[in-house]
Amino acid sequence: MAVTSPEVKKALEVIFAADSDIYQTRGFQRRIGYGERPALVIIDLANAWTRPGHAFTCDDMEVIIPTNQALLKAARAKRIPVIYTTTAYQDPKGPRSDTGMWSRKIPVETLLEGSEAAAIDERIAPEEGEMVIVKKSASAFYGTNLNAYLHAQRVDTVILTGVTMAGCVRHTTEDAIAGGFRPIVVREGVGDRVPGVVEWNLFDIDAKFGDVEPVEKVLEYLEGIEAFTNR
Amino acid sequence: MAVTSPEVKKALEVIFAADSDIYQTRGFQRRIGYGERPALVIIDLANAWTRPGHAFTCDDMEVIIPTNQALLKAARAKRIPVIYTTTAYQDPKGPRSDTGMWSRKIPVETLLEGSEAAAIDERIAPEEGEMVIVKKSASAFYGTNLNAYLHAQRVDTVILTGVTMAGCVRHTTEDAIAGGFRPIVVREGVGDRVPGVVEWNLFDIDAKFGDVEPVEKVLEYLEGIEAFTNR
Amino acid sequence: MAVTSPEVKKALEVIFAADSDIYQTRGFQRRIGYGERPALVIIDLANAWTRPGHAFTCDDMEVIIPTNQALLKAARAKRIPVIYTTTAYQDPKGPRSDTGMWSRKIPVETLLEGSEAAAIDERIAPEEGEMVIVKKSASAFYGTNLNAYLHAQRVDTVILTGVTMAGCVRHTTEDAIAGGFRPIVVREGVGDRVPGVVEWNLFDIDAKFGDVEPVEKVLEYLEGIEAFTNR
């Protein structure tokens, strides 16, 4: 099983402490902070990632699913935009496949659009008015309408959860700050499938691309914002 | 019925002749020419545009549909990428609708993703391995994976048909040349719903953004290219 | 000289009246309206377009320049973001030119980045803190950081002026609404170089992509908004 061992965790913490010293001396690792109009973006918590037995299966769902359930409840109470992504293809295996170059690196040929594997996990099922974006790349923004959708809703803050931390969540976070949003990555809401990568990618992100925050603080923030109203 | 009258056509021809003089003196209206690896991109020939009774219904389907059938036959013979678009929304009418700002200009609130209205016209039904892109904006490229898909297929030429000329076909053509493709717009394969706009937008495009070509020449070109092979 | 003659104007008005009937019956030509946080985006009012003797020279500068001066004054009074574009290339004529496919249609090989021709007209010179974007395509958004910049400034409304109406202003307007902004095109602030194209493209835009407004109303709107403050 893919758990980060205590030894590995300790080794990583030693590295991160040394790196943080340099980053802080140089003026990195600043706090981006929360804005006024957030959206919740849940990356790839579809069955191929949340359930056992797939090439993409991730760990820690016993923490990730309840964390996302709590965030969904808070988000819905304030009617903020909720967006789910899944990664799937109309023609995963054909000679002109829409997997593009990615099938040359990872097993995306297993992800068929419309299949059970590509459907959002029913434990966090989308409600009416919530978007499900079928993306083809790691980032929720790349080759999708997400940027335009969030902009039309005047969203300034993107709360990010899901999997995988070393792939889709990381690329989405980088695109979010590049696009002019404040990215907030929820520590307990993200995961991956090999040891160490969650810790390392959260470290890189917190240094350069977005704030990594505990779920308690994010829930507290959501409680405090003004509810979205119809325009 | 929305036919461009002979008087209007004549008035437009007088304007275009005068404008062409200026353009040619200045070095506009060049020929972009055909490349080696084309794709066929069919814009919004879904029922809401091809069938009577919708807000989006267009004219001239008795020419547009057979033209597209002929192009599809030629494209499939050479196994070039074929991409259809439709414009539709997951939540066309809700307070956080994915119609964005467009519903403030045009009746996109009538276009539900997955509905019969949004489905590609069965007379030109997609075959296996052909893509159907559900877009939210006028351009087939904006907020979609089309650019990445075509690039991964090493496409250099985009053959464009469909509707509407003043909306989605025009914006798609502009994005195609901006993205580094050679846009070829098929004169008999495009249409619209009000008089004059097909003529005018074809004129603007041919001056600045892509070559407007008769279907015979496009079919001849497709006959002459090398068939796509599996990579 | 490239003036739209009274006969042409009249012919166009007849067409537009007929087309407007159809559009309004179908639910097009809606008003998008003004938002709360505008930016002023001035397209290609650089010397190659505003001064005589260039391939790109446009008409009507005796109206366009004063209109933009008035808009700049109003925009600066409220400290809203002001963005200028120019179109220019690092290597306009080389074998690996950054003109891409566009030099196959129009004379962009005359536009060198850093040249006097590509500089913003000094009558509307940028002030400190105003952006100058060097773009390679028609749209001010395509292949530039404009979307991200406006989003980070929480802009919801894009006031558009400049040239050419059938080229860069049109494509920019289409991208603006696609991106979730409210596009407002200022009638007296835009122009082109051949007869009829200003009228026609304003007609298409007002039907589908943005509101075409007289400068008086835009100035009145700018007077009424809250000034931008430091964040």
Add this chain to the structure above:
Amino acid sequence: MAVTSPEVKKALEVIFAADSDIYQTRGFQRRIGYGERPALVIIDLANAWTRPGHAFTCDDMEVIIPTNQALLKAARAKRIPVIYTTTAYQDPKGPRSDTGMWSRKIPVETLLEGSEAAAIDERIAPEEGEMVIVKKSASAFYGTNLNAYLHAQRVDTVILTGVTMAGCVRHTTEDAIAGGFRPIVVREGVGDRVPGVVEWNLFDIDAKFGDVEPVEKVLEYLEGIEAFTNR
């Protein structure tokens, strides 16, 4: 000085070995391979990164600069497109700064467009016909014309070097594969400023986004390709 210590390197190798077992069992870590038309993209080897005394100063220039010199020589021999990036801002410190949200995380307020700090290091100075892209975000593709430029040149393979590995090189690699290119990251040509991040990010990339290759193999590949010719 920011060198990855032998202990840290060893700890990382233990993690990577365990992770690679899982990845390979699952079908990750495939070889994307080289295509036929490469471009060389050199990320942020400008003085603020390559010279001492800046917030952005990176390590290992004694290896990185010669590696890039060797790659440039090979690239120029075959006349493939060469693109340099730098990160800089027109208004790094103003209230409407084009640093967007990034200045809330890292010290981009030190990077003025046109300054010596933002200029490409003269040891690897651009030659005529080579592009210098001034980007605002981590990725060389985000908010720039790079994708369109490479597409117009029919490039299928992107050879990547530069800094930083945990920032701009990583994000660029992710965007490259998303865009349909084959990313090749040159191991000796990349760097960063804190221990461990080069190793970790190369590991993540090789698993999911691009091939990490030694410079010898890349030089050998460049020697073997057909030279670019004028189109």
